[in-house]
Amino acid sequence: MEKAVKTKEITGWLHLDPRTKLAMLVLFSVVVMIDVVDGPAYAIRVVMTFIPVFLVCLEGRVHIGARFTLLYVFATWLMQFTQKNIHGVAGMLLLFVCYMIMQFAPTIITVWYCISTTKISEFMAAMSRIRVPQGIAISIAVMMRFFPTLGEEYRSIRDAMRMRGISFGRGKVTKMVEYRLIPLLFSTINIGDELSQAAVTRGLGAPVERTNISEIGFHARDFLIVLVMLILTILYVYFTVEGGNVIL
Amino acid sequence: MIEIKNVTFHYAGLEQAGLSDISLTVPDGECVLLCGASGCGKTTITRLINGLIPHFYKGELTGEVTVNGKAIDKQEMYSLAGLVGSVFQNPRSQFFSVDTDGEITFGPENIGLPKGEILSRKENVINDLNLRNLMSRSLFDLSGGEKQKIACGSVAALFPEIIILDEPSSNLDWDSIRDLSEMMKVWKSQGKTVIISEHRLWYLKDIIDRAIYLEKGRIVKEWDRKTFGLLTEEELASYELRPVNLEEKYIREFSEDDKDSIQIETIVSKSRIADQDAEKRSDRVFLHNFYFTYKPKKYFLFKKKITPEDDAICNLRIPYLETVKGEIIGIIGKNGSGKSTFLRCLCGLEKICIGTVIVNDKVLSGKRLTEISYMVMQDVNHQLFTDSVLSEVLLSMEGPDEKKAEEILKNLDLLEYKDKHPMALSGGQKQRVAIASAIAAKADILLFDEPTSGLDYRHMKEVSTLLRRLADMGKTIFVATHDPELCAQCCDRIIRISEGRAMEIA
Numbered sequence: 001m002e003k004a005v006k007t008k009e010i011t012g013w014l015h016l017d018p019r020t021k022l023a024m025l026v027l028f029s030v031v032v033m034i035d036v037v038d039g040p041a042y043a044i045r046v047v048m049t050f051i052p053v054f055l056v057c058l059e060g061r062v063h064i065g066a067r068f069t070l071l072y073v074f075a076t077w078l079m080q081f082t083q084k085n086i087h088g089v090a091g092m093l094l095l096f097v098c099y100m101i102m103q104f105a106p107t108i109i110t111v112w113y114c115i116s117t118t119k120i121s122e123f124m125a126a127m128s129r130i131r132v133p134q135g136i137a138i139s140i141a142v143m144m145r146f147f148p149t150l151g152e153e154y155r156s157i158r159d160a161m162r163m164r165g166i167s168f169g170r171g172k173v174t175k176m177v178e179y180r181l182i183p184l185l186f187s188t189i190n191i192g193d194e195l196s197q198a199a200v201t202r203g204l205g206a207p208v209e210r211t212n213i214s215e216i217g218f219h220a221r222d223f224l225i226v227l228v229m230l231i232l233t234i235l236y237v238y239f240t241v242e243g244g245n246v247i248l
Numbered sequence: 249m250i251e252i253k254n255v256t257f258h259y260a261g262l263e264q265a266g267l268s269d270i271s272l273t274v275p276d277g278e279c280v281l282l283c284g285a286s287g288c289g290k291t292t293i294t295r296l297i298n299g300l301i302p303h304f305y306k307g308e309l310t311g312e313v314t315v316n317g318k319a320i321d322k323q324e325m326y327s328l329a330g331l332v333g334s335v336f337q338n339p340r341s342q343f344f345s346v347d348t349d350g351e352i353t354f355g356p357e358n359i360g361l362p363k364g365e366i367l368s369r370k371e372n373v374i375n376d377l378n379l380r381n382l383m384s385r386s387l388f389d390l391s392g393g394e395k396q397k398i399a400c401g402s403v404a405a406l407f408p409e410i411i412i413l414d415e416p417s418s419n420l421d422w423d424s425i426r427d428l429s430e431m432m433k434v435w436k437s438q439g440k441t442v443i444i445s446e447h448r449l450w451y452l453k454d455i456i457d458r459a460i461y462l463e464k465g466r467i468v469k470e471w472d473r474k475t476f477g478l479l480t481e482e483e484l485a486s487y488e489l490r491p492v493n494l495e496e497k498y499i500r501e502f503s504e505d506d507k508d509s510i511q512i513e514t515i516v517s518k519s520r521i522a523d524q525d526a527e528k529r530s531d532r533v534f535l536h537n538f539y540f541t542y543k544p545k546k547y548f549l550f551k552k553k554i555t556p557e558d559d560a561i562c563n564l565r566i567p568y569l570e571t572v573k574g575e576i577i578g579i580i581g582k583n584g585s586g587k588s589t590f591l592r593c594l595c596g597l598e599k600i601c602i603g604t605v606i607v608n609d610k611v612l613s614g615k616r617l618t619e620i621s622y623m624v625m626q627d628v629n630h631q632l633f634t635d636s637v638l639s640e641v642l643l644s645m646e647g648p649d650e651k652k653a654e655e656i657l658k659n660l661d662l663l664e665y666k667d668k669h670p671m672a673l674s675g676g677q678k679q680r681v682a683i684a685s686a687i688a689a690k691a692d693i694l695l696f697d698e699p700t701s702g703l704d705y706r707h708m709k710e711v712s713t714l715l716r717r718l719a720d721m722g723k724t725i726f727v728a729t730h731d732p733e734l735c736a737q738c739c740d741r742i743i744r745i746s747e748g749r750a751m752e753i754a
Contacts, residue, residue: 119346119347120346120347121347121350144346145346152388159597159625159630161633163597163622164622179633183631190629194341197300197342198334198342198343198399199344200300201328201333202354202358202406203329203355204326204344204358206326206329210357211361211363212357213357213366213367
């Protein structure tokens with residue numbers, strides 16, 4: 001499918017080092033793994049949730065940041081509302097949905113931010129700087145390259161389903177999943193095959209040290225972000241251990 | 249120099265035809281065309297030279313393939329990378345980076361060249377192939393033609409002596425194809441050996457030094473440039489090759505600047521359609537207010553609809569179009585001009601488009617357009633969901649009626665495959681399965697997005713006959729295509745879309 005020509009710089013003007021983003025992801029996952037519901041730790045958690053959102057807004061995607069904020073605030077409110085007012089199965093279900101949103105939405109937006117603003121060549125350069133073996137770096141790079149393609153394919157399939165009026169699998173959840181997955185599997189296998197042909201004919205996997213021409217390096221903003229995240233994470237861990245409510 | 253000596257090859261585990269007893273010598277600097285019907289073995293020959301056979305595709309291989317005296321099967325893929333470069337058919341699955349700069353430097357980085365050398369090569373390639381305006385872009389935002397140019401650049405940056413192109417023009421518009429042929433001319437002037445496997449021949453006739461015709465895995469015929477250029481349409485047709493000069497003539501006709509084309513009316517009030525007399529209304533299809541933009545107005549939660557007032561920011565601006573039922577309308581235009589978008593709007597996939605279709609006095613717009621229109625996508629794999637051909641058709645019916653479904657399949661010569669898995673069928677058969685489900689869904693308007701891309705002459709003719717049959721059943725058909733022959737053979741009208749505006753070609 002053809003898309004209109006639009007110019008878009010991939011790396012945002014912040015131009016964070018991929019290693020900064022990696023550190024951010026690691027620290028953030030520590031926070032996600034330890035669960036708290038109130039107290040100072042909860043406040044820190046909320047602050048850390050909004051750091052990536054703030055970065056997304058800084059990169060000029062204010063509408064995405066705004067939509068996320070709305071979703072998050074709404075889920076928080078609904079959770080409290082449900083706890084007080086709705087009981088039984090419906091309440092449990094609502095609580096579960098809210099919990100999922102509050103648990104996963106911040107992770108998704110952080111991962112999305114990190115991946116969508118990183119060029120593959122920058123990522124490869126960063127990986128070789130921190131001495132990750134080339135095999136592992138290439139595998140991760142291929143995955144990063146695959147996400148947008150997967151998205152494109154998924155959108156085409158969703159369109160095809162809409163056209164036939166089977167978006168909801170005629171009421172069956174299993175069909176709904178099946179109709180999406182089967183064409184997706186076939187087309188990703190094809191694309192994967194073609195992609196690897198193109199890569200090997202261009203010398204990927206040669207037993208030489210791969211050159212990286214991307215300029216990467218730490219700047220003040222990188223140190224600032226890592227420092228803030230690090231301090232917040234340490235405080236977070238301290239408060240949760242102190243409060244004795246560690247649920248790993 | 250490339251030397252292929254008595255090579256016989258069969259793909260392991262694939263029904264795909266191989267090669268039998270091929271011998272071919274290509275001296276340095278020659279440009280060779282490999283032609284013939286689908287499955288004749290031309291792609292297989294390219295794979296022998298770039299090493300995908302035997303390193304990627306396994307099978308029984310006898311005989312010898314050497315490039316510059318070195319046997320291909322004794323070398324590793326990465327050591328071939330600097331010697332043989334390959335451009336493939338599908339622009340969207342042959343880039344590895346997500347940005348254009350990264351893609352050009354990808355190859356040289358892989359083989360570990362020093363940084364300064366890579367940068368100077370990049371400059372070189374950008375200048376030689378005229379890629380300056382494509383730099384610093386996201387590859388996902390490029391059109392098919394632009395992606396293919398970057399693929400060429402990426403290959404050229406490895407400075408290979410031999411460049412192999414496997415049906416590179418399949419998804420390209422005519423201007424992009426001309427750009428591609430310019431690139432090939434540059435490579436020729438640099439003394440590179442160019443091997444190209446292709447169905448579309450018109451853009452190659454002045455570039456190639458030699459044409460090789462294959463049939464069922466054997467080399468049957470060879471022409472030099474001069475005799476190839478002198479082949480008559482009948483001779484070419486007897487080889488089931490696409491007519492060289494005829495295609496060029498059509499392209500000239502269809503892309504001629506606005507001289508013979510008529511701008512389709514711009515402002516039409518709704519009452520005009522209602523005013524038509526009943527008889528005229530019953531056998532026509534009216535399209536009204538098809539506007540669309542890729543850069544929607546800023547929104548927070550809900551996208552805003554696009555109306556004629558937004559004309560200035562629109563990528564598609566078709567206020568009014570009237571067609572007779574059973575007509576085949578060819579839609580041509582450059583990659584990214586809005587052809588596919590028009591089709592997407594027409595079948596209700598673009599929510600922000602307010603376009604209305606009036607047929608049989610029914611006024612349909614938005615989601616309800618899916619009730620009367622059905623698009624056969626360029627990649628039909630996306631629209632086949634079930635595990636047998638029959639259930640695919642039944643899925644589209646409101647109430648499953650096996651008898652009716654079998655009748656539809658019979659009409660499309662698919663009855664014998666009714667229990668097969670759709671993914672096990674050939675490309676053309678899959679296309680027909682998609683059409684069968686469109687008929688089952690009682691769609692009045694059928695939309696085809698590039699139905700003949702990458703098809704050889706015979707398959708293209710089959711598609712064109714099929715479209716005609718569908719039209720005779722009373723279906724109104726819109727075909728977005730770059731295929732000049734398809735337009736000439738089966739379209740009743742041709743509409744050119746440029747910058748989102750429709751122009752009738754008289």
